[in-house]
Amino acid sequence: MNIARMARWGGWMAGLLLSLGCVGMAPVLRGALLSLETAPVYAEAASVDEATLRRSIARLERRLAARRPTGAYLVVSTTENHFWLYVGGRLIREGRCSTGSYVYLKGSGGRSWLFQTPRGQFFVQSKIVNPVWHKPDWAFVEEGKPIPPPGSPERYEYGVLGRYALAIGNGYLIHGTLYQRLLGLPVTHGCVRLGDADLEVVYRTLPLGAPVYIY
Numbered sequence: 001m002n003i004a005r006m007a008r009w010g011g012w013m014a015g016l017l018l019s020l021g022c023v024g025m026a027p028v029l030r031g032a033l034l035s036l037e038t039a040p041v042y043a044e045a046a047s048v049d050e051a052t053l054r055r056s057i058a059r060l061e062r063r064l065a066a067r068r069p070t071g072a073y074l075v076v077s078t079t080e081n082h083f084w085l086y087v088g089g090r091l092i093r094e095g096r097c098s099t100g101s102y103v104y105l106k107g108s109g110g111r112s113w114l115f116q117t118p119r120g121q122f123f124v125q126s127k128i129v130n131p132v133w134h135k136p137d138w139a140f141v142e143e144g145k146p147i148p149p150p151g152s153p154e155r156y157e158y159g160v161l162g163r164y165a166l167a168i169g170n171g172y173l174i175h176g177t178l179y180q181r182l183l184g185l186p187v188t189h190g191c192v193r194l195g196d197a198d199l200e201v202v203y204r205t206l207p208l209g210a211p212v213y214i215y
Helices: 003-019 026-042 050-067 137-142 196-205
Strands: 072-077 082-087 090-098 104-106 112-114 120-123 126-129 132-134 156-158 164-169 172-175 192-194 211-214
Touching: 082 196, 090 196, 104 137, 120 164, 164 196, 172 196, 192 196
Parallel strands: 072 211, 172 192
Antiparallel strands: 072 082, 082 090, 090 192, 104 112, 120 211, 126 164, 132 156, 164 172
16 A cells, blocks of 8 residues: 555544544544655655554554444545445445535524534434425525425425435435536535435445444
């Protein structure tokens, strides 16, 4: 593994360590990565002991392996807008996704919304086929329309969330999208969007209760 690949892999691993709550381990790995990333610049002036860095990362990897779930789980990067699907520690699929846009929306009466994807460890709480979007208040504010009362037919929109959805709590979903050309970009209101083929594999692979790590 060359230095560039080690740095990229380590960045993913540091994010996962933070998602798993290994806050003491992630800064150590980030420090090692900083040395790796600056190695090409300072290699001639002050050589980096790459063997030591490799050993440090190997130790962290062993500690991470001890905390890794034995079943299926999903990892999502909100900075790369990329996902990795694992079963028993084996990567079975990865690809582009879309996460929160960080757009700030201000409504009337002092109400406001920041469209960000939450980070941390979550679990699949429910799985839905042909999900229906129950439009929240911000959807009407964003469109410049009056907010209808709860239960109004205007609040229900069909066919916009894809074939499947997985709920991970607090109203956040992993679901499909009509705008697949935008996958890989931070354009959502907080949910995680996947392409049709990826969504089907994720839906069929993750059981109820499966961990979802977002960083």
